[in-house]
Amino acid sequence: MKKKLKFMANMLLVxxxxxxxxxxxxxxxxxxxxxxxxxxxxxxxxxxxxxAVLWKNGTATSLTNGAKNAWANSVFVLGGDVYVAGCxxxxxxxxxxxxxxxVLFQTLDGNNANSIxxx
Numbered sequence: 001m002k003k004k005l006k007f008m009a010n011m012l013l014v015x016x017x018x019x020x021x022x023x024x025x026x027x028x029x030x031x032x033x034x035x036x037x038x039x040x041x042x043x044x045x046x047x048x049x050x051x052a053v054l055w056k057n058g059t060a061t062s063l064t065n066g067a068k069n070a071w072a073n074s075v076f077v078l079g080g081d082v083y084v085a086g087c088x089x090x091x092x093x094x095x096x097x098x099x100x101x102x103v104l105f106q107t108l109d110g111n112n113a114n115s116i117x118x119x
Contacts, residue, residue: 083100094111
């Protein structure tokens with residue numbers, strides 16, 4: 001009886017190894033790697049003033065309308081939200097600003113926001 005059980009166990013092991021080997025085919029397509037989203041904060045010059053801009057995968061989104069000089073310095077992505085830190089002038093004085101998802105979110109005391117981190 002022990003020999004029969006040992007024989008059956010060995011046969012199951014051989015069958016399992018054969019099944020695994022058969023499932024590993026070189027014809028299977030390689031998994032598709034998801035490309036990362038690339039965010040860049042900066043500005044573009046419109047011929048008159050600097051406009052704060054956020055680029056996502058090469059597509060620009062203006063954060064300001066060009067009425068005043070502005071720029072974006074830093075970007076942080078948390079979940080589905082995109083935060084940008086930068087500055088927009090008010091007269092001759094730069095004012096630190098935070099944009100969330102392309103919309104002005106907060107004006108800060110200070111002349112410029114150079115970096116942002118959200119937790």
